[in-house]
Amino acid sequence: MKQIELKILDARIGKEFPLPEHATAGSAGMDLRACIDQPMIIQSGETQLIPTGIAIHIADPNLAATILPRSGLGHKHGIVLGNLVGLIDSDYQGPLMVSCWNRSENAFTLEAGERLAQLVFLPVVQATFEVVDSFESSDRGEGGFGHSGKL
């Protein structure tokens, strides 16, 4: 288990609202909570930036975190992310925010402390580019974007 530094930015975190954690032994994500003062109505089509009440400093350049939607909220209520996926850089130290997009036709009430997205840590490989004139040929070559058909 990797230790990541976390700053509590809202006094309710760790008390009223639990710290993010892996809910089960096999959970890939940790749910993030809406650190808002009262229920917030997100109108159909609207996007709101929601604080999570925490900051993290991943520090290790070979790690990143992603913010992903929760499947239940996304599928049943159309509550997804305004940026589709949030990417948290290892050197970011600011407040962790969730861009919350209501892509449904109905207004959604986000409750204070509600779990609205999930944080997933991933390994990262940083690269530099080596400019070449040609590539050694591969099985795929330049085929892409569905060139192999649908079935």
Ligand SMILES: O=c1ccn([C@H]2C[C@H](O)[C@@H](COP(=O)(O)OP(=O)(O)OP(=O)(O)O)O2)c(=O)[nH]1
């Ligand atoms: O859903 C998100 C996405 C990003 N961030 C923070 C962490 C991330 O490291 C930083 C910058 O994100 P990104 O590089 O995706 O945004 P940008 O538009 O390129 O901003 P910048 O110019 O600050 O890099 O914003 C969040 O808190 N939540």
Ligand SMILES: [Mg+2]
């Ligand atoms: Mg950036």
